[in-house]
Amino acid sequence: MSGLWTGDELVEAMQARPVGNLPETVTGISIDTRTLQSGEAFFAIKGDQFDGHDYVGAAQKAGASVAVIAEEKLVALGRLHIPLLVVSDVLEAMRKLARASRARSQARIIAVTGSVGKTSTKEMLRTALSSCGNVHASAASFNNHWGVPLTLARMPRDCDFGVFEIGMNHAGEITPLVAMVRPHIAMITNVAAAHLGSFSSIDEIAHAKAEIFTGLEKDGTALINRDDKRQELLTELAAKAGARDVRYFSTGTGCQYRATRIRELPDSSVVEARIGDKSVAYTIGAPGAHLVANSLAVLAACQLAGADVEKCADQLARIVPEKGRGRRHALSLKKGTATLIDESYNANPASMEAALKVLASAVTGSSGRRIAVLGDMLELGSTSRKLHAALKRPIQKAGVDQLWLVGADMAALAKAVDPAILAGHFNSVADAAKPLAASLGDGDVIMVKASNGLKFASLVEMLVTQFPESVPARPKTAGQG
Ligand SMILES: Nc1ncnc2c1ncn2[C@@H]1O[C@H](COP(=O)(O)OP(=O)(O)O)[C@@H](O)[C@H]1O
Numbered sequence: 001m002s003g004l005w006t007g008d009e010l011v012e013a014m015q016a017r018p019v020g021n022l023p024e025t026v027t028g029i030s031i032d033t034r035t036l037q038s039g040e041a042f043f044a045i046k047g048d049q050f051d052g053h054d055y056v057g058a059a060q061k062a063g064a065s066v067a068v069i070a071e072e073k074l075v076a077l078g079r080l081h082i083p084l085l086v087v088s089d090v091l092e093a094m095r096k097l098a099r100a101s102r103a104r105s106q107a108r109i110i111a112v113t114g115s116v117g118k119t120s121t122k123e124m125l126r127t128a129l130s131s132c133g134n135v136h137a138s139a140a141s142f143n144n145h146w147g148v149p150l151t152l153a154r155m156p157r158d159c160d161f162g163v164f165e166i167g168m169n170h171a172g173e174i175t176p177l178v179a180m181v182r183p184h185i186a187m188i189t190n191v192a193a194a195h196l197g198s199f200s201s202i203d204e205i206a207h208a209k210a211e212i213f214t215g216l217e218k219d220g221t222a223l224i225n226r227d228d229k230r231q232e233l234l235t236e237l238a239a240k241a242g243a244r245d246v247r248y249f250s251t252g253t254g255c256q257y258r259a260t261r262i263r264e265l266p267d268s269s270v271v272e273a274r275i276g277d278k279s280v281a282y283t284i285g286a287p288g289a290h291l292v293a294n295s296l297a298v299l300a301a302c303q304l305a306g307a308d309v310e311k312c313a314d315q316l317a318r319i320v321p322e323k324g325r326g327r328r329h330a331l332s333l334k335k336g337t338a339t340l341i342d343e344s345y346n347a348n349p350a351s352m353e354a355a356l357k358v359l360a361s362a363v364t365g366s367s368g369r370r371i372a373v374l375g376d377m378l379e380l381g382s383t384s385r386k387l388h389a390a391l392k393r394p395i396q397k398a399g400v401d402q403l404w405l406v407g408a409d410m411a412a413l414a415k416a417v418d419p420a421i422l423a424g425h426f427n428s429v430a431d432a433a434k435p436l437a438a439s440l441g442d443g444d445v446i447m448v449k450a451s452n453g454l455k456f457a458s459l460v461e462m463l464v465t466q467f468p469e470s471v472p473a474r475p476k477t478a479g480q481g
């Protein structure tokens, strides 16, 4: 059977009312007319800012083969040439399609949640498993109330592995999402202060993350990070959620999926590990202890999913740091070169610490300095300033020579750190950009990291434009987004 869904399957799964001549099949599912490919079904989802019903015309123009719309909007939409599937609620219809997709699938399904590292782990799984079959994985960070059903609805009927990122900002969010995904393997990368805003403690976050185990298939496996401070709590919660098979991964000792030797290099890590009853040796093509931890969870999941672990492990050399998550750029200065580590995508205490460790192990030129440009970590609630000030330790440990700070809550860190390393504290990244650019010297390594809202991507953009890379571009990435 070719095509993602037949017209008839769509009608049946969503109990939709067809208007016009439905296509034989649709090639994909889209909720965004800017990326819609000809032949796809357009779902008019209502988001926070936009209502897809305002874009049905654009979807038609872009070549949508059918549009899924709400009954109440039908009249207002006026004349359209494409066939329609009319439902009472479009998002609910997409959920129904998601469930139908899961029901028809023979794939081994893996669900990933955690405070940090969901996307990195999901992409690593995509890369690893692609050596052993067809993999379907969430695009970008499609991990919420629309991202998860969309990813499910897009799952090809004949894929071998499905990898789902599941996120949350509130308690209770994961439960209905994982009930749709019904994973054979559910993992929590870690539990840390991230989106602390709506939680009063990290234990509370652990409870919310552990909801992922409620959706496990009967014979499914819960995978827990033994190095996590809350591994005992998570174990209890997994049992409460009904998980009968609970397993652990660790960079230390004492569990089924563990590293036996780790060599951290400036641009990669070389790992020897026990994965179940197998010893494997592999290279991860990007640096950082955090990626080593993620890789153990990845290989554990590969083994549990029935894949060839050695083949999967071999793929990890192809991992490269993603844009905004550790990607490196060589900056050609007037005199010499500097290295930029782009961590602009997001930040919280755990990922800040991980990135500072990577900065610590980066190789500087003979006169080069380790420079950290750090912006506010958002959504940390009432303990935010304390958590910002607490970065003082990891900064010291990393041997940061120069520190640039941006944002209101970073004022707390500016007060706490050794004034000798502080280059300045700025209100916005735009204010810091010029003096920073002017101060760069040969051999410097600059790591920039902040929550996305601080717009550090614009700083990266400015630096790579001002100091264009003269060396040939880096190899193509294995994964995406
Ligand atoms: N296990 C981990 N521990 C700490 N930091 C991590 C870990 N995995 C990834 N990171 C870092 O955290 C940031 C966010 O990673 P990402 O995979 O996008 O997380 P998420 O999808 O959970 O938001 C990146 O800077 C990444 O390098």
Ligand SMILES: [Mg+2]
Pocket (backbone or CB within 6 Å): 118, 119, 120, 140, 141, 143, 165
């Ligand atoms: Mg993500």
